Amino acid sequence: MGRRPCCEKVGLKKGRWTAEEDELLTKYIRANGEGSWRSLPKNAVEGFAIFEGLLRCGKSCRLRWINYLRADLKRGNFTAPEEELIIQLHATLGNRWSLIASHLPGRTDNEIKNYWNSHLSRKIHSFRRPFTHTMPVVMDVNKAVIAKRKGGRNSKGSTKNNKNDARSSSNKPIENPSVNETVSSDSNPKLEKETLSVTAMASEEGSTEKPMLSPSGILAPLESIESNGMPWFDDIMDSELLQPHGDLGYREMAANNEERASGNCSGGGDSTGDMNSCCSITSCFFDDWEWERVVHGNQVWDEKEFACSWLWESNDHNAKAERHRSDDDNDDFETHNWLFS
DNA sequence: AAGAGTTTCAACCGCGTTTAC
DNA sequence: TGTAAACGCGGTTGAAACTCT
Incomplete structure (x- = not known):
């Protein structure tokens, strides 16, 4: 069956949207409400959107609305809890951005995807150092992240205020409270269904592809994380397997770090929710881990590797655990490389 | 001051899935 | 039940913004 080309006909506009188009x-x-994007215009011509001067295809309209114009979108930098949740959800769900977005009210899949690619994946990759026989690498995560940044744009939040930025003025979300009243932007039922099915799948007996879930079996919604933290996350980090600071549990370690951070933040971050903010659980974990203790002894490292593995990959977790237990041959590093692949 | 290098993110593209007929 | 259209998702692209030399 042939697929109709989307935006290739009749001189439909492509590229960045203008304020006028946004308004239209x-x-x-x-x-008229959301939906029916292909038949969106009153004066549709062959399924394309020509609405009082708006020459955009329906697909483009849908994208613009979902990613930018919707009134319930949260703008600005990602907060530390949001960042933590994204990391956790990505470890669980992989690149299923829409599913991840469904756990972060006001954030779009595109936004999260971009944030992951530009901020979080780099952070994670800096954390995952190369693993070889001869070259144990002790990384300073802060330096690794910060030193790499040479040029480039600032984060969205900071550029939004730049009045010289032509795009920021033309693309400014239209303050439109009335849209909220007339257009219901309810949560995507399909996504909810998908989330539930994932949870259900995890409980299926014999399933080898189990998603990583909290001990309660539920992916905690952001609201509860913002108000209560990530209790089950902390529980795991506080377990006896993960006590890199001797007798200090993870929570105590984090508390100590926050105490230190409140005086002088060594992470180079600030209080604006910047990626380098040292005042989050994840940052404490990433930034202040005693890597030398971990890296300098393979035995010690192996324990931590195993303990942390769920953070990076959830698939085939049991098989890897089994392999870990049975693998006493330290020469076989291939079996461990999955962690840093 | 200019250009190179880097980063960000809005938008596009193609494909799988769902829905309508 | 089969086909076509529409929807929705994830990957990719490229212009703009920014820093560094």
Whole structure:
């Protein structure tokens, strides 16, 4: 079956949206509601959107609305809890951005995907150092992350205020409270269904592809994490397997770090929710881990590797655990490389 | 001051899935 | 039940913004 080309015909506009186009689209959706993107315009011509001067295909309209114009979108930097949740969910779900986004109200899959690719994946990759016989690498995560940044744009939050930024003015989300009243932007039922099915799948007997879940079996919604932290996350980090600071549990370690951070933040971050903020659970974990203790002894490292593995990969977790237990041959590093692949 | 290098993110693209007929 | 259209997702692209030399 042939697929109809989307935006290749009749001189439909591509590229960045102007404020006028945003307004037209908003006006239309305010009047008619979301959905039916291909038949969106009153004066549809062959399924393309030509609505009072808006020459965009439906697909483009949908994307613009979902990713930018929706009134319930949260703008600005990701907060530390959001960042932590994304890391955790990504470890659990992989690149299923829409599913991850469903756990972060006001954030779009595209936004999360971009944030992951530009911030978090680098952070994670800095954390995962090369693993070889002869070259144990002790990394300073802060340096690894910060030193790499040479040029480049600032984060969205900071550029938004730049009045010289033509894009920021034309692309400014239209403040439109009335849209909220007339357009219901309810959560995607399909995504909810998917989330539930993932949870259900985890409970299926004999399933080897179990998603990583909290001890309660539920992926905690962001709201509860923001108000209560990530208790089950902390529980795991506080377990006896993960006590890199001697007798200090993870929570105590984090508390100590926050105490230190409140005086002088060694992480180079600030209080704006920046990626380098040292005042989050994850940052404490990443930034202040005693790598030398871990790396300098393979035996010690193996324990930590195993203990942390769920952070990076959830698939085939049991098989890897089994392999870990049965693998006493230190020469076979291939079996451990999955952690840092 | 200019250009190179780097980063960010909005938007595009193609494909799998769902829905409508 | 089969086909076509629409939807939705994840990967990719490229312009703009920024820093460094």
